[in-house]
Amino acid sequence: MAIVGALLIGVIAGLRAFTAPAAVSWAAYLGWLPLEGTALAFLGYTVTPYIITILAIVELIGDQLPATPSRKTPMQFGARLVTGAFSGAAIGLGSGSWIAGLVAGVIGAVIGTLGGAEIRRRLAESFGKDMPAALLEDAVAVIGALLIVKALA
Numbered sequence: 001m002a003i004v005g006a007l008l009i010g011v012i013a014g015l016r017a018f019t020a021p022a023a024v025s026w027a028a029y030l031g032w033l034p035l036e037g038t039a040l041a042f043l044g045y046t047v048t049p050y051i052i053t054i055l056a057i058v059e060l061i062g063d064q065l066p067a068t069p070s071r072k073t074p075m076q077f078g079a080r081l082v083t084g085a086f087s088g089a090a091i092g093l094g095s096g097s098w099i100a101g102l103v104a105g106v107i108g109a110v111i112g113t114l115g116g117a118e119i120r121r122r123l124a125e126s127f128g129k130d131m132p133a134a135l136l137e138d139a140v141a142v143i144g145a146l147l148i149v150k151a152l153a
Helices: 002-015 017-030 049-063 073-092 098-127 130-150
Strands: none
Touching: 002 073, 002 098, 002 130, 017 049, 017 073, 017 098, 017 130, 073 098, 098 130
16 A cells, blocks of 8 residues: 555656655654654654645745746656655655655656646646646645545554
């Protein structure tokens, strides 16, 4: 189950880079993800989920701006791979297999980045503009992340 969760949280990272680590941090803080005594225990510290959530909100806002680069540019893609790996490793660590979680998180991030871009492109075409597609993608990322980490509880 943890590997599936790591893969899925990677997909979320591919959609919105900071939504995945924000959700994982909240899961650790709420005790749903046992990271105490590990190198990632800081995710459950009192201040960490708030800081990462602010970054996630800034990303959600920034994604709506016309000057925001494509998620497929090297910098944007790389950020999604890193946050997918990190979030997947945290989920894997909670069940004792951080390497498998890390790999699953990276694979999920690739799927989320490329698949998310294509689905958003098609939705934007059907809506005739990008904003509704972007907001729908935001909702899928946030709700999906919440469901994934809640399943860890």
